[in-house]
Amino acid sequence: MKVKNKIYCEVCRISFIYKGEVEAGQEIVCTVCGAELKIAETEPEIKASRYIEDPETEIRRRAENFAGLRNYTFNEDKELVLEGLVGKHKMYGDFYCPCRFDNIPENVCPCLATRMNEVRKLGHCY
Ligand SMILES: [Zn+2]
Structure with missing residues (x-):
C-alpha cells in the first residue's frame, strides 16, 4: 500500500x-x-x-482553496479580480493574471510569484 x-x-x-x-x-x-x-x-x-467545466466556478474554488491553504484573506477587489480572470480565460484559454501583461504559464492564477510566497513579502499578491 x-x-x-x-x-x-x-x-x-x-x-x-x-x-x-x-x-x-x-x-x-x-x-x-x-x-x-x-x-x-x-x-x-x-x-x-x-475537471470543473464552468470557468467561474473553477477559478473561484481554486482561489478559495489556495487562500485556505496559505491562510490568506481576500481584499475588497476579489470579485473584480475573479471577473478579470474569467475574462482572460475566455480570451486566452486559461486563468492568466489580469494584473499581468504576459499570458504565460507562470502567470496562471495563483501565479508563480504568489505560489513562491510573494504575498508574505508584499502583504498582497501582485
Ligand atoms: Zn497545482
Whole structure:
C-alpha cells in the first residue's frame, strides 16, 4: 500500500505529495495552488486533471482553496479580480493574471510569484 503519492498538477506544473491512498475518479486539491483535480489513472503512475467545466466556478474554488491553504484573506477587489480572470480565460484559454501583461504559464492564477510566497513579502499578491 502506498500512503504517499506524488501527483503532478497540470495547473502549477509541479508534483506535490498527497498523503493517503488515491483511486481513479477521486477528487483532490493540489496542495500548492489549490486547483481541484480528479484522479484519471493510478497505474503505472498517477495522473490527475482539471475537471470543473464552468470557468467561474473553477477559478473561484481554486482561489478559495489556495487562500485556505496559505491562510490568506481576500481584499475588497476579489470579485473584480475573479471577473478579470474569467475574462482572460475566455480570451486566452486559461486563468492568466489580469494584473499581468504576459499570458504565460507562470502567470496562471495563483501565479508563480504568489505560489513562491510573494504575498508574505508584499502583504498582497501582485
Ligand atoms: Zn497545482
